[in-house]
Amino acid sequence: MKKIILIVAVMALSCLTVSAKGDHRGSTSISNNTQKPVQFGIILGGTIMNFDDATKGNFHFSGGIGVHVPLPLGFSVQPQLLYTKKATSYDTELASVRYNAGYVEIPIGIQWGPDLLVCRPYIEATPFLGFAVDNLTTIIENITKNKTANAGVWDGINRFEFGASIGAGLEVWHLQISYHYSWNFGDFADLKQAKEVIKAMNINNRNFRGHNIHIAFFF
Numbered sequence: 624m625k626k627i628i629l630i631v632a633v634m635a636l637s638c639l640t641v642s643a644k645g646d647h648r649g650s651t652s653i654s655n656n657t658q659k660p661v662q663f664g665i666i667l668g669g670t671i672m673n674f675d676d677a678t679k680g681n682f683h684f685s686g687g688i689g690v691h692v693p694l695p696l697g698f699s700v701q702p703q704l705l706y707t708k709k710a711t712s713y714d715t716e717l718a719s720v721r722y723n724a725g726y727v728e729i730p731i732g733i734q735w736g737p738d739l740l741v742c743r744p745y746i747e748a749t750p751f752l753g754f755a756v757d758n759l760t761t762i763i764e765n766i767t768k769n770k771t772a773n774a775g776v777w778d779g780i781n782r783f784e785f786g787a788s789i790g791a792g793l794e795v796w797h798l799q800i801s802y803h804y805s806w807n808f809g810d811f812a813d814l815k816q817a818k819e820v821i822k823a824m825n826i827n828n829r830n831f832r833g834h835n836i837h838i839a840f841f842f
Contacts, residue, residue: 662691662797668837672709674811680833683708683723689732691841699745701732707753709831721761726784728753736794743794748787749803755782781813788835799839807831 666689673680687705694700710723729752736745758780762771786808792801807830 658695659693661693662841664689664691664797664799664839664841666703666705666837666839668835670707670709670833670835672831672833673711674831678711678713681710681712681721681723683710685835685837687728689839689841697735697737699734701734701747703730703732704728705730709833711831716765718765719763721763722758724755724758724780726753726755728784730788734792741795744791745794746789746791747801747803748789749805750787751785751805753784755780755784779812781810784830785809786830790835797841799837799841801835801837801839803835803837805832805835 665686667686668684669682670685671680671682685705685707687703689701689703692700692702705728707726707728708723709726710721712719712721714720730749731751732747732749734745734747736743755777757775758777759772759774760776761773763769784807786806788803788805790801790803792799809830811830
């Protein structure tokens with residue numbers, strides 16, 4: 624993740640350098656032209672989620688569509704419709720437990736960043752809502768290596784989610800690359816017994832949190 628952030632930072636610095644050269648030749652470094660049109664886009668990426676340090680994050684796919692709506696003063700709004708996989712695992716002396724769930728999410732990105740002609744670096748805050756449409760729990764016994772898999776079992780699990788993320792990105796031509804850290808608010812478990820099980824596993828955080836990386840193409 625640090626490498627991704629470093630790459631975005633280097634690209635943004637490169638844009639500032641190019642814009643500064645353009646300004647030295649007499650051009651304007653920050654565009655004040657007419658507002659750009661609304662654009663539609665395809666979004667692909669991945670997530671690495673966990674609950675806290677007691678669990679391990681696993682990389683999974685995320686993708687969907689979005690709309691980029693430019694606003695005055697460098698602001699823009701970017702509603703999206705995504706299918707996002709979130710997965711985590713927990714190891715004990717007897718077995719390894721792996722859980723993943725697929726969510727249909729509606730993030731609303733609120734961006735701010737200057738148009739530097741050759742690129743647009745931006746910061747972003749994104750509240751989101753979602754609903755889990757599929758899940759899979761896999762238990763692997765350490766000694767016998769027996770595997771038990773259960774799909775679509777929702778007992779004690781809260782399928783609705785809401786949360787927020789903060790991050791930054793870079794837009795070059797029609798491409799966006801972004802990194803966010805997100806938090807699911809509320810409880811992952813919706814039954815008292817399920818909450819007690821999570822507590823007994825020494826898992827302090829009550830829901831998913833973690834890293835999101837996306838690349839988007841707008842047209």
